[in-house]
């Protein structure tokens with residue numbers, strides 16, 4: 296098992312240009328998330344939180360700086376390489392959801408695991424990034440309390456069930472790092488606590504967790520809170 300941080304970025308810059316207008320969404324952001332650590336990222340609307348998460352996930356390319364996941368650089372790499380690193384080393388929970396609409400919850404988990412295995416086979420990299428074996432779909436369904444909903448498709452699930460199913464898929468590859476954008480935004484108190492317990496359990500198994508959030512409950516369970524303002528870390 297690598298002793299590298301779960302996730303680290305150095306001096307990230309990201310500009311957006313619309314017509315004559317240029318927005319500096321990230322201005323030199325550096326951070327590290329250790330294995331087993333949970334870090335919350337907070338900040339006002341427009342401070343750069345989603346842009347940061349997208350760059351960390353390799354879904355967006357920073358203009359400058361570097362992102363390293365589990366010891367492997369994901370930034371400034373061809374999309375095929377970024378996709379392989381995402382699939383093997385990252386769990387990503389975006390507000391837009393991470394489930395394939397026509398597949399059952401169980402098949403969504405199987406699909407994510409098969410993609411990670413296929414990419415491992417292609418690169419001869421058989422390591423389990425976070426240092427322990429991946430859970431089976433049945434174990435993951437049990438853990439998120441969805442055994443009885445295993446064959447349901449996403450449109451048949453409640454908001455809380457969708458959040459739990461999304462989390463099961465995001466951690467199904469036993470990721471080095473879990474990146475979540477407002478994972479509890481729409482949830483009632485009970486479901487929020489359950490989702491946070493599951494995230495904490497994942498951290499206890501060695502995954503580094505980074506959560507973009509406005510929730511004071513999420514900030515309380517985090518080991519650290521990073522505050523962004525105007526594309527910079529201010530605390």
Ligand SMILES: Nc1ncnc2c1ncn2[C@@H]1O[C@H](COP(=O)(O)OP(=O)(O)OP(=O)(O)O)[C@@H](O)[C@H]1O
Nearest residue numbers: 311312313318320339340341342343344345346347
């Ligand atoms: N595709 C884009 N084109 C132009 N500007 C963008 C684009 N995406 C983000 N921005 C700008 O970059 C800045 C940071 O946006 P970002 O979405 O990262 O903020 P945020 O902190 O996630 O906001 P919120 O809490 O409202 O989701 C904002 O000024 C935003 O308008």
